[in-house]
Amino acid sequence: MTRETAFREMPLPLFDTDEAVVSVSRERPQPSYIRDHRKRLRDRFLSGGADALPDYEMLELVLFRAIPRRDVKPLANALLARFGDFNGVLSAGVEQLNEVSGVGEAVICELRIVEAAAHRLAQSRIRDRQVISSWDALLSYCHTTMAHGEIEQFRVFYLDRKNVLIADEAQARGTVDHVPVYPREVVKRALHLNASALILVHNHPSGDPTPSEADIAMTQQVRTAAEALGITLHDHLIIGKSCELSFRAEGLL
Numbered sequence: 001m002t003r004e005t006a007f008r009e010m011p012l013p014l015f016d017t018d019e020a021v022v023s024v025s026r027e028r029p030q031p032s033y034i035r036d037h038r039k040r041l042r043d044r045f046l047s048g049g050a051d052a053l054p055d056y057e058m059l060e061l062v063l064f065r066a067i068p069r070r071d072v073k074p075l076a077n078a079l080l081a082r083f084g085d086f087n088g089v090l091s092a093g094v095e096q097l098n099e100v101s102g103v104g105e106a107v108i109c110e111l112r113i114v115e116a117a118a119h120r121l122a123q124s125r126i127r128d129r130q131v132i133s134s135w136d137a138l139l140s141y142c143h144t145t146m147a148h149g150e151i152e153q154f155r156v157f158y159l160d161r162k163n164v165l166i167a168d169e170a171q172a173r174g175t176v177d178h179v180p181v182y183p184r185e186v187v188k189r190a191l192h193l194n195a196s197a198l199i200l201v202h203n204h205p206s207g208d209p210t211p212s213e214a215d216i217a218m219t220q221q222v223r224t225a226a227e228a229l230g231i232t233l234h235d236h237l238i239i240g241k242s243c244e245l246s247f248r249a250e251g252l253l
Contacts, residue, residue, distance in 0.1 A: 034071055038064055055086040062114055066106040075102045090115040091148035119145050123168065131199070132163045132234070138199075139237070139244060146203040146239045154181050154202040158195035159234070166193050183221040190231050198226060200236040207241035211252065219247055 044052050045061060053061075056076045063072040082100055083089045090111055097103045097111070122141040126134055138157070146153055158167040171186065181202075190198060200222065202215075211219075215238065223233045236247040247253045 034069065037071075056080055058086055059089060062110050063107060066110045075100075075107075078102070087144075088148050090118065093150060096150075126165055126168075130163050131157065131159055131165050142201050142237060142239050142244065146201070147241055149203050150205055152202055152205060154200070156186055156189070157199040157201065158190055158193050159197040159199070160194075161196045163197060163234075166195055181218050181222075183218065183225045186222055187225045187229060187231065190226065191229065195231065197232040197234050198222070199234050201239065202237075203239040209238040209240035209243060209245035211238055211245065211247070216252060219252065223253065 041053070041057055041060060044057075050058060056073065059076040059079060060072050063076060067075070078100055079089045079092075079097075080086070083092050083096075092111075094108055097108055122137075122144040125137040126141055131138055142155075146155070154171045156167075156169055156171055157165060158169070160166050169189070171181065171189075186198070186200075200219065204210075215236075219233075219236045222236075226233050233253065234248070235253065238245045238247075
């Protein structure tokens with residue numbers, strides 16, 4: 001049996017896992033050692049939560065639906081070896097995922113569902129809230145959505161007079177080390193939304209959040225344009241792999 005055959009997927013409709021497994025098992029029973037392992041893993045997760053499981057077991061739980069009758073631990077370990085950690089796997093691009101033997105449409109779909117759910121949950125914690133007093137939630141959202149991106153992304157959080165989030169918008173996507181930003185368009189959008197304040201955010205795929213000279217110059221251009229129209233630039237955050245840099249905290253604003 002080749003490695004690729006061992007990981008071959010069987011896409012499933014989106015209904016209860018038990019029902020899906022029963023319908024498949026009429027053709028070929030699931031080996032008892034796999035069935036027992038999956039039950040033990042689910043029980044541990046339900047009783048102890050995510051903290052009770054290492055990354056590879058959390059990933060196994062995600063892969064169970066995509067690959068219903070085979071041992072998914074080797075594939076989970078292969079994905080972690082390729083992308084570093086659980087978050088890295090969820091954030092990996094489709095082309096990169098397809099390079100891992102055994103990954104196909106069903107696995108990619110399951111990973112994308114979990115990633116989308118994580119993004120929506122993190123966003124819900126800052127939506128319609130006073131952002132300045134929810135700073136940790138804002139940072140968590142930024143790391144969830146941007147820390148593992150393979151290209152630079154630039155976002156703007158538009159706030160009202162009470163610093164409540166009006167809009168969270170992706171302004172541009174660039175290359176591995178550059179993203180084009182047009183200060184005029186940022187401020188024009190703020191006027192359209194009747195925003196009173198801004199927070200700029202972009203990621204550094206290298207993992208190092210140290211700002212470049214271009215980052216500093218662009219931030220000053222946005223600040224100048226915003227202040228001329230009575231709009232406050234609260235901060236510019238650069239998101240690295242496991243840390244972030246605040247222009248405000250570093251005295252750059």
